Amino acid sequence: MIAIEHLVKYFNRRGVNEVIALSGIDLTIERGEFITVIGSNGAGKSTLLNCLAGTFRHDEGRIVINGKDISPWPEYRRARFIGRVFQNPLTGTCASLTIEQNMALAFRRGARRGLSFGVKAAYRREFMERLAMLGLGLEHRLKNAVGLLSGGQRQALTMLMASLVQPELLLLDEHTAALDPKTARKILDLTRCIVSEEHLTTLMVTHNMKQALAFGSRLLMLHNGRVILDVKEDEKRSLTKDDLLSRFYDMQGEEVESDRMLLT
Amino acid sequence: MTWFSFLGALEQGFVYGIMALGVYLTFRVLDFPDLTVDGSLPLGASVSAVAITAGIDPFVSLLMAAGAGFMAGAVTAVLNTKLKILHLLASILTMIALYSINIRIMDGPNVSLLGKATVLDPLLGLGMSGYVAAPLAFAGVAVTVTGLLIWFLHTELGQALLATGDNPQMIVSQGVNTHNLIIFGVGLSNAMVAFSGALIAQNQGAADANMGVGTIIAGLASVIVGETVLGTKGIFRACFAAIIGSVIYRLAIAMALSMKWGAFSFTPSDLNLITALLVVLALTAPKLKERFGLG
Ligand SMILES: Nc1ncnc2c1ncn2[C@@H]1O[C@H](COP(=O)(O)OP(=O)(O)OP(=O)(O)O)[C@@H](O)[C@H]1O
Numbered sequence: 001m002i003a004i005e006h007l008v009k010y011f012n013r014r015g016v017n018e019v020i021a022l023s024g025i026d027l028t029i030e031r032g033e034f035i036t037v038i039g040s041n042g043a044g045k046s047t048l049l050n051c052l053a054g055t056f057r058h059d060e061g062r063i064v065i066n067g068k069d070i071s072p073w074p075e076y077r078r079a080r081f082i083g084r085v086f087q088n089p090l091t092g093t094c095a096s097l098t099i100e101q102n103m104a105l106a107f108r109r110g111a112r113r114g115l116s117f118g119v120k121a122a123y124r125r126e127f128m129e130r131l132a133m134l135g136l137g138l139e140h141r142l143k144n145a146v147g148l149l150s151g152g153q154r155q156a157l158t159m160l161m162a163s164l165v166q167p168e169l170l171l172l173d174e175h176t177a178a179l180d181p182k183t184a185r186k187i188l189d190l191t192r193c194i195v196s197e198e199h200l201t202t203l204m205v206t207h208n209m210k211q212a213l214a215f216g217s218r219l220l221m222l223h224n225g226r227v228i229l230d231v232k233e234d235e236k237r238s239l240t241k242d243d244l245l246s247r248f249y250d251m252q253g254e255e256v257e258s259d260r261m262l263l264t
Numbered sequence: 265m266t267w268f269s270f271l272g273a274l275e276q277g278f279v280y281g282i283m284a285l286g287v288y289l290t291f292r293v294l295d296f297p298d299l300t301v302d303g304s305l306p307l308g309a310s311v312s313a314v315a316i317t318a319g320i321d322p323f324v325s326l327l328m329a330a331g332a333g334f335m336a337g338a339v340t341a342v343l344n345t346k347l348k349i350l351h352l353l354a355s356i357l358t359m360i361a362l363y364s365i366n367i368r369i370m371d372g373p374n375v376s377l378l379g380k381a382t383v384l385d386p387l388l389g390l391g392m393s394g395y396v397a398a399p400l401a402f403a404g405v406a407v408t409v410t411g412l413l414i415w416f417l418h419t420e421l422g423q424a425l426l427a428t429g430d431n432p433q434m435i436v437s438q439g440v441n442t443h444n445l446i447i448f449g450v451g452l453s454n455a456m457v458a459f460s461g462a463l464i465a466q467n468q469g470a471a472d473a474n475m476g477v478g479t480i481i482a483g484l485a486s487v488i489v490g491e492t493v494l495g496t497k498g499i500f501r502a503c504f505a506a507i508i509g510s511v512i513y514r515l516a517i518a519m520a521l522s523m524k525w526g527a528f529s530f531t532p533s534d535l536n537l538i539t540a541l542l543v544v545l546a547l548t549a550p551k552l553k554e555r556f557g558l559g
């Protein structure tokens with residue numbers, strides 16, 4: 001179980017450009033929950049994920065995973081619990097290393113790294129089996145540099161790598177936004193498949209309301225650094241796009257007109 | 265070029281090649297432009313020379329030199345990662361500090377090793393002459409160090425080091441403390457450079473506070489020339505490219521110094537100009553090839 005208690009995050013605190021990106025988020029995430037997160041630009045979605053991963057330090061509040069307050073932990077230490085897929089398909093993998101080298105790095109996520117060979121012969125069979133799941137033929141390209149792959153292929157690989165060592169929490173920040181629609185659908189199918197098979201606790205940020213409704217067991221809407229909607233299970237299943245939109249109008253009034261959420 | 269100057273160039277190429285390997289590790293692997301080397305090469309020389317004059321075994325003095333180099337590199341990396349000083353500036357700070365430190369270590373601007381024991385003695389003891397023994401021994405050492413670096417870069421730790429230079433966000437989210445790795449990597453690089461400096465001092469019979477001037481340029485020239493000739497595909501190739509690039513670089517210099525056009529010939533003070541031209545040539549060669557459809 002993950003408890004987020006009154007999380008507050010400022011940027012440029014006490015400066016002229018002070019922004020409060022998270023203004024007191026309270027959230028309890030049960031093991032195995034698949035949560036979709038929506039909200040307008042600047043709502044604080046990425047900031048929330050970055051604070052959980054430790055990329056940013058929050059200013060107030062606590063993050064408790066399995067009873068442990070991990071607030072003071074640096075990003076690399078939290079990585080033991082957290083798998084991530086980024087919006088930019090280039091961020092999750094190393095271009096100059098091969099597919100198998102990238103996977104071997106992910107295979108030791110959170111573990112000590114020593115002087116034994118990075119890519120062990122015993123790993124290869126498992127890597128090939130996993131890669132075959134993608135249906136992209138990558139299982140025959142273990143020794144290709146990842147820089148040779150397309151954005152979609154790299155994102156698929158990142159998705160696989162994030163779940164190679166089972167994470168307590170999987171963070172997906174608009175991980176299909178930079179892909180063409182067909183590839184995006186493939187990555188989403190893969191996401192659904194991996195998350196349900198491994199029962200991963202997941203936070204998935206998306207700008208697509210249909211996706212947010214179709215995926216997961218719980219839906220959060222963020223606005224101005226606050227959770228303004230939190231629906232689960234049956235209630236979520238009965239939710240429609242119109243419900244979301246009207247909720248949105250309620251909160252924002254006219255300012256929503258120019259928002260790109262309306263377009264999707 | 266005479267046979268003698270050819271062997272001399274080989275000798276220099278291999279011994280400075282170990283330094284070039286260190287430069288490859290920071291510049292290429294870690295993407296960390298590190299000028300500490302201008303200070304850590306004479307640091308290795310000073311430590312080794314002073315140790316030998318104090319009666320310490322020359323082989324042991326090499327390890328002491330490498331240890332000192334590691335610390336120098338670690339200081340640069342700590343300035344960069346923990347105190348957030350720009351890497352280039354951090355390395356310049358360590359480099360100038362080392363100038364003073366080296367003079368302290370030697371208790372003067374230089375230390376002579378004439379008549380003292382060196383690591384070449386076992387070969388000379390076999391009746392081999394110095395100008396054959398040195399290139400042979402240094403080739404052996406350079407290949408061994410290259411082999412060790414290639415092995416290391418394939419280990420779990422080495423792979424994490426490669427990833428740190430390539431994509432820090434990726435490797436942090438795989439649970440690696442990149443600060444520690446950068447400190448270790450820059451330390452390792454300068455250990456190699458200091459090791460090379462110690463061998464140079466033993467070979468030329470003296471350590472000198474000014475012997476480090478231009479180290480970084482020679483190292484970069486070697487790395488770039490090697491990459492142009494051998495390519496960068498794979499760790500194995502890239503590592504050997506640094507050594508081979510260093511040999512080619514020293515041969516090119518020996519060649520340039522031996523040329524004569526009437527009354528004109530190059531002098532050692534022209535080396536910096538030649539090096540700069542060589543680096544420019546090596547950097548532009550791939551583009552020129554493309555442009556004119558050669559190769
Ligand atoms: N590094 C930063 N420095 C300063 N301000 C920032 C930084 N990152 C985010 N912000 C601000 O924090 C607020 C929340 O941004 P965040 O990126 O979390 O929004 P988001 O919900 O992910 O938006 P989007 O849908 O556009 O990705 C915004 O006002 C943004 O301008």
Ligand SMILES: [Mg+2]
Nearest residue numbers: 045046047173
């Ligand atoms: Mg965002």
